Amino acid sequence: MTSASLLVELNTEELPPKALKSLSEAFAAGLEKGLRGRDFLTDASRVTAFGAPRRLAVHITAVESRSADKPLRQKLMPLAVARDKAGQWTTAFLKKLEALGRAHLAGLPLGTHDGPDCLGIQNDGKVDAVFLTSVTRGSALAVGLQSALEDAIEKLPIPKVMNYQLADGSTTVQFVRPAHRLVALHDAVVVPVHALGLQAGRETFGHRFHSEGPLAIASADDYGAQLEREGKVIASFEARRSRIAALVGEAAQRLNATPVMPEALLDEVTALVEWPVVYASEFEPEFLAVPQECLVLTMQQNQKYFALQDASGRLLNRFLLVSHLEASDGGAAIIAGNARVVRARLADARFFYDQDRKRTLESRLPLLASVIYHAKLGSQLERVERITGIAVEIAKMLGVDRTHVERAARLAKADLRTDMVGEFPELQGLMGRYYAQHDGEPADVASAIEEHYRPRFADDALPATPVGTCVALADKLETLVGLFGIGEKPTGDKDPFALRRHAIGVLRMLGEKRLPLAIDAMLAVAVQAFNGMKAFKAADADLTAFLYDRLRGLLREQGYSANEVESVVSQSPQRIDDVAERLAAVRAFMQLPEAESLAAANKRIGNILRKSEGAAASVDPSLLFEPAEKALAEAFAQAAPRAQQRFAVGDFAGSLQALAPLRLPVDKFFDDVMVNVEDASLRANRLALLAQLRAQMNRVADLALLAAG
């Protein structure tokens, strides 16, 4: 039994770039799991995944050539069943032995070994039973790897499985793309496994153009180096990615430029080349008149180029392309060819930009009538009208310029009917801003058109302008209220309309921009906009609960504990802008020496009130006669006004702090006073006192939730 490195490679036609990384990782993880589960790996085994356009491979160190034999002890049957009164084996027992292929053991005295096999009698904890001790034979790596390979391939996350036929023209195989070679090497020895109709060997293919014919891999440990040296392939995804980033960085530096290098583009390019070679090419400077974002997107999306910027962040008319050829002409044909292609692409972008500017955004509004927003909620134009209505109401509530908000809301979606946005949907909003500027719209209207989509993802910036904020709120409220109103609520992990993101956007704007808007009032305004819509039925309660759930999540992410969050959110705060203060007050309160006791009391009061009925509407001082209840009423009468006054000016911490002196009277009250007494009027009065107390205590947060235990 020897331990050595194992290498398995599937050599394929070009794999889908977006799936390459996950396929490569899953293949490695699958094989590791399969081999570990079959006892071929040790603690020292290290797994390396390889993924390149034409190959998925795994290298694992310290893989055993055989899995170890394992002692096995199995209970066959209770002695009482196995042996008859005469002390002879029963037929049932003999049959069992025969089924195990060990009939001959019946003739041997107990405890006699036949090789590793041996019968014996032991107590299984309840009764005496007959046990067979033996050994499970380990298996050869070829056997274990065969099953592990089958499992790993079976479980690959293939986005779209394809059928294809083997060389015989009739045997059908299913995989990502046709596979042509299978390499399986244990050290330098081929492991005779098979998969996808391929018999494992040591031959693979190198680079499509820089390597000719099959390449025989000498040993598992040589795989990566040999492929790089002789095959002109960097098989490791990570190594190739770093190489590309470095090459792009160096090439940019030579041009005194900074590359625009989004992670996703780097990943995609890494999945498109086996041997990265970077060339610089360029386009005519005239194209720089087109908005930069359009040019960058054209280069990235259509051509997978890295755009270049100067020190001040301005786009240059040069770009870097990642080829996979060390071209024999030094790259002349590649550079010229790409320049020609990008010219045609940018000419398209410029054409769209020029065409689009021939018509105003406003003139495109009627075109939105023919774009369906949702079968039950009408066209985009109807939606724009609703958003406009909501935005204007919000502007009134916030004291923002109504005419600009109305204008911005009306034009917010008009760019959906421009050629540029038709070609690049990601530019929605941004193109609206450019075109609005061109149309001579006011600056804040133009900005608002772009900003109204924000926040577009977690951590995205919020709208910067008040006008943009009103439209962004209106856009999201319209979406939430409308889709909830026709029953399109998110379920489980299905959220096709990204309603969670919309809700979080609303909450972030209210909270971070400290907007003095009440939830109910906002929803009422939005519901109003759907007046007369047949399929629509307001679902305020569901939507409010949905908003509070998102609020819980947001606050937890900000580091508040579940109890802190719940103490505030359970009070269904109408205003989100002061939630942060409430939480700060809760934290400050919890630092007070009186906090624990007051929280416990609060919880106790809550329990009493929940179980009892008939609290009086107000406290009648003439019915207070126990000293402790008199003292509490008195202390409350002193503390309450101050607490209310602090609350009224938004000093939540001060408001809670004002209640601290109640701790002793409250504790004394519970020590001395019985609430649920026979006398109904006394009981009602005491309940009223407690209710009053609790209401005051819980104006900021439900303190009961902060009680220990």
Add this chain to the structure above:
Amino acid sequence: MITFQEAILRLQNYWNAQGCALLQPIDLEVGAGTSHTATFLRAIGPEPWRAAYVQPSRRPKDARYGENPNRLHQHHQYQVVLKPSPPDILELYLGSLRALGIDTLKNDIRFVEDNWENPTLGAWGLGWEVWMNGMEITQFTYFQQVGGIECRPITGEITYGLERLAMYLQDIDNVFDLVYTTWKDRGVDRVLRYGDVFHQNEVEQSRYNFEASDAQVLLGQFTLFEAEAKRLMDLQLALPAYEMVLKAGHTFNLLDARGAISVTERAGYIGRIRNLARAVAQSYYDSRERLGFPMLDEAARREAA
């Protein structure tokens, strides 16, 4: 320099050597070589098939009055289909590029994932667009389903965009400047350009597509072709029925270019054509089955049975 027609001749020679039947274009208006019976119908069922042909392809919406250097109402595809797709099909394809004089050690040839789907034909496949120095020159597809029928065996389809390829080979930026052919006329070198052959057609067809076509007439034709396709299928005439489907498809494209179809109606029309395509695909399969799949060899026929 390779003229436009020499490029076609080289492809013809190359694929002739690979055992393809060199067919002629289908004599109906289609948007792509895929619509030719030699691809769409032959991809269905178990019988082997190898063919190559040029297909003039009409895309009414892409018409630009002959004013755009890259967009045409009618372009030309060179289409190759190999069924079952041989394991070395990509190498065969690269061989065809070399036959066109393309040096694969100077030009960056890449297979970039591009899965093909044609909802109106109920067809989809997996494959790549082939990039040469960043330009798409070929669409490569392993058909998986055609007319709603699972393909077995799989057809490999190679579709070259002839104008693009030729523009590259001739280093020309405007399609109308492509050299179609050259000759000597009484000792003088003469050049026939692509524009000489097709420009007037581009102008007039653009006017027809966008201005002169009669939506009412087209709508009537669409309904008529649809009804005929159904009637012919009932008569077990798969091939004539298929032609009616193609005519209905082209009529839809004309209506679409004219802007006569609203966004909501669009999905409805596409659904109607898809239903026809599915029905006709099944009808064709049944007709081959009735004939006992005559192109299968004995062993394969036993296996298919």
